[in-house]
Amino acid sequence: DIQMTQSPPSLSASVGDRVSITCRASQSIAFYLNWYQQKPGKAPKLLISTASSLHTGVPSRFSGSGSGTEFTLTISSLQPEDFATYYCQQSYTTPPTFGQGTKVEIK
Amino acid sequence: QDQLVQSGVEVKKPGASVKVSCKASGYTFTKFGISWVRQAPGQGLEWMGWISARNGNTLYAQNLQGRVTLTIDTSTSTADMELRSLRSDDTAVYYCARRRSDTLDVWGQGTTVIVSS
Numbered sequence: 001d002i003q004m005t006q007s008p009p010s011l012s013a014s015v016g017d018r019v020s021i022t023c024r025a026s027q028s029i030a031f032y033l034n035w036y037q038q039k040p041g042k043a044p045k046l047l048i049s050t051a052s053s054l055h056t057g058v059p060s061r062f063s064g065s066g067s068g069t070e071f072t073l074t075i076s077s078l079q080p081e082d083f084a085t086y087y088c089q090q091s092y093t094t095p096p097t098f099g100q101g102t103k104v105e106i107k
Numbered sequence: 108q109d110q111l112v113q114s115g116v117e118v119k120k121p122g123a124s125v126k127v128s129c130k131a132s133g134y135t136f137t138k139f140g141i142s143w144v145r146q147a148p149g150q151g152l153e154w155m156g157w158i159s160a161r162n163g164n165t166l167y168a169q170n171l172q173g174r175v176t177l178t179i180d181t182s183t184s185t186a187d188m189e190l191r192s193l194r195s196d197d198t199a200v201y202y203c204a205r206r207r208s209d210t211l212d213v214w215g216q217g218t219t220v221i222v223s224s
Contacts, residue, residue: 034210036152043202043214044144044152055212087152091209095168096142098152 002026002090006099012107017078021102023071023088032092033071035064038101039084047086048073078104109133111141111203111215118221124191127218129203136184137161140206143177143188145199146217153199157206158186193222 003026013019023033031051036044046055048064051071061076075082083106088099114128129141143155156167158177165177176189186203201218204211 032209036211043204043217044211045214046210046212049208049210049212055210089152089211094157094166096154098154100151 001095002029002093002097004088004090004097004099006086006088006102008102009100010103010105012105013078014107015078015080017107019075019078019082019104021073021086021088021104023066023073023099025069025071025090025092028068029090029092031067032090033064033066034089034091035062035073036087036089037082037084038087044087075104109205109213111205111213113201113203113215113218116219116221118223119193120224121194121222123193123222124189125193125220126187126189127201127203127220129186129188129215131160131184131186131205134205137181141177141179141186142204142206142211143175144202144204144211146202147196147199150199155188155201160186190220193220195222198222 005024007022033051035048037047038044047058052064063074065072085101085103087101112130117125119125137160140159142157145153156177158165160179174191178187203215205213
């Protein structure tokens with residue numbers, strides 16, 4: 001199985017900050033990388049597909065980049081509603097695997 | 108709008124089975140597959156398997172093979188997940204999600220399954 005490793009596991013930031021989360025794959029997954037946001041007690045929501053395509057309705061402050069084994073999710077200006085846990089997921093092979101998550105907390 | 112609505116909380120004893128339902132609405136059910144993902148308390152997301160809503164083909168996570176069965180009923184636009192021989196470490200929130208172009212773009216609200224003696 002392909003292992004997905006996110007860093008950092010958690011971070012503290014203020015409203016308005018620029019935040020970046022990294023996801024590394026144990027082997028090349030081309031651009032088959034998705035990002036999800038999950039708030040406590042809620043189901044995950046798709047943010048970005050194929051590394052950089054913003055899902056319908058997702059604010060433009062979210063962006064994704066990368067290919068191969070290294071990927072980045074960036075929030076350009078953190079908003080109060082963005083405090084959540086973010087997961088990357090590879091869809092290159094079966095089984096699809098998730099990173100362990102990055103919790104974004106209020107500083 | 109496109110949505111998936113899951114069945115309610117389940118409490119089971121070790122060794123029992125549980126069946127969780129996921130009803131789709133707002134889109135043509137047979138156009139997309141359904142994946143199942145679970146999340147143990149305080150933990151990350153674990154893919155369990157996938158079923159094609161078009162022809163019922165399935166893929167299962169290796170660690171659950173033999174204990175999990177995914178089925179669909181196109182007449183009711185419902186997908187079911189049955190997990191057998193429950194153990195305490197099966198305690199989790201179970202999600203169904205629509206698989207579209209290698210993403211999980213619509214999720215159910217989750218079903219809590221508690222396994223306890």
